[in-house]
Amino acid sequence: MTGHPWEEPNMTIVRAAISQTTWTGDKQSMLDKHEQFARDAAAQGAQVMCFQELFYGPYFGITQDQRYYRYAEPVDGPIVQRFAALAKELGLVTVLPIYEEAQTGVYYNSSVLVDADGTVLGTYRKNHIPHVEKFWEKFYFRPGNLGYPVFETAIGKVGMYICYDRHFPEGWRELGLNGAHLVFNPNATKPGLSNRLWEVEGPAAAVANGYFVLQPNRVGLEDNEYGDEAVNFYGTSQVIDPRGNFVGELGSATDEELLVRDLDLDLVRQMRDDWQFYRDRRPDTYLSIPKP
Numbered sequence: 001m002t003g004h005p006w007e008e009p010n011m012t013i014v015r016a017a018i019s020q021t022t023w024t025g026d027k028q029s030m031l032d033k034h035e036q037f038a039r040d041a042a043a044q045g046a047q048v049m050c051f052q053e054l055f056y057g058p059y060f061g062i063t064q065d066q067r068y069y070r071y072a073e074p075v076d077g078p079i080v081q082r083f084a085a086l087a088k089e090l091g092l093v094t095v096l097p098i099y100e101e102a103q104t105g106v107y108y109n110s111s112v113l114v115d116a117d118g119t120v121l122g123t124y125r126k127n128h129i130p131h132v133e134k135f136w137e138k139f140y141f142r143p144g145n146l147g148y149p150v151f152e153t154a155i156g157k158v159g160m161y162i163c164y165d166r167h168f169p170e171g172w173r174e175l176g177l178n179g180a181h182l183v184f185n186p187n188a189t190k191p192g193l194s195n196r197l198w199e200v201e202g203p204a205a206a207v208a209n210g211y212f213v214l215q216p217n218r219v220g221l222e223d224n225e226y227g228d229e230a231v232n233f234y235g236t237s238q239v240i241d242p243r244g245n246f247v248g249e250l251g252s253a254t255d256e257e258l259l260v261r262d263l264d265l266d267l268v269r270q271m272r273d274d275w276q277f278y279r280d281r282r283p284d285t286y287l288s289i290p291k292p
Contacts, residue, residue: 163185
């Protein structure tokens with residue numbers, strides 16, 4: 001974990017990819033599908049790739065069922081090893097949102113960051129865990145305990161934030177203070193109360209903190225797993241620049257898609273020069289937020 005928000009980003013264009021898809025019905029085909037996403041992204045010149053939340057399984061939070069504990073594995077388990085080898089082969093920084101088994105009975109909703117040379121740089125564990133209708137995540141996950149790390153990668157300073165986390169501006173700010181230039185926020189988000197929040201939270205976070213926000217979301221109906229209980233994820237994965245503008249079109253609202261976008265990292269420095277939010281913030285006055 002390195003960097004400060006005032007440090008200058010690498011002055012370059014980074015080509016980034018995010019993907020959205022629906023549960024196929026089995027883990028192996030999901031792994032194969034996401035390997036193909038990574039290969040397709042690299043073939044289009046992508047230098048960094050992020051998958052959706054809990055990418056190799058269904059979104060099992062809509063029920064409380066012990067059998068889904070079997071989807072958890074360690075951060076050095078077969079899935080991360082497979083995709084770390086792929087990252088090295090493709091020269092692709094890779095964000096892997098997994099169900100992490102820290103030890104038997106201790107599980108986290110996590111995202112593992114792999115550098116372009118296949119090195120596993122570290123893990124973010126989802127800090128904010130929902131427990132509302134069809135998002136019964138406290139049944140599956142402990143709250144994260146690794147803070148808000150930012151990692152120096154081949155393409156710049158990368159942070160991670162997962163789905164429900166996005167409703168909490170404090171974590172976005174922590175990632176900015178820790179030096180992030182790009183924050184990946186993988187999701188499993190469905191229609192309902194979240195629709196308007198999906199439209200505004202990513203751009204607001206990007207503007208307030210002066211970095212790129214990349215938000216893959218699941219898409220489609222996972223009725224092959226849950227029948228009438230299934231929810232219809234609305235996709236519309238999005239890439240947002242530090243001024244709050246969308247980079248390219250939103251992802252499809254209905255279909256699987258790979259989004260590849262060019263990010264001008266000069267915008268990080270420009271936004272922070274134009275809007276001195278880090279200079280003008282007043283942590284000494286935010287009396288309801290505990291100080292370290």
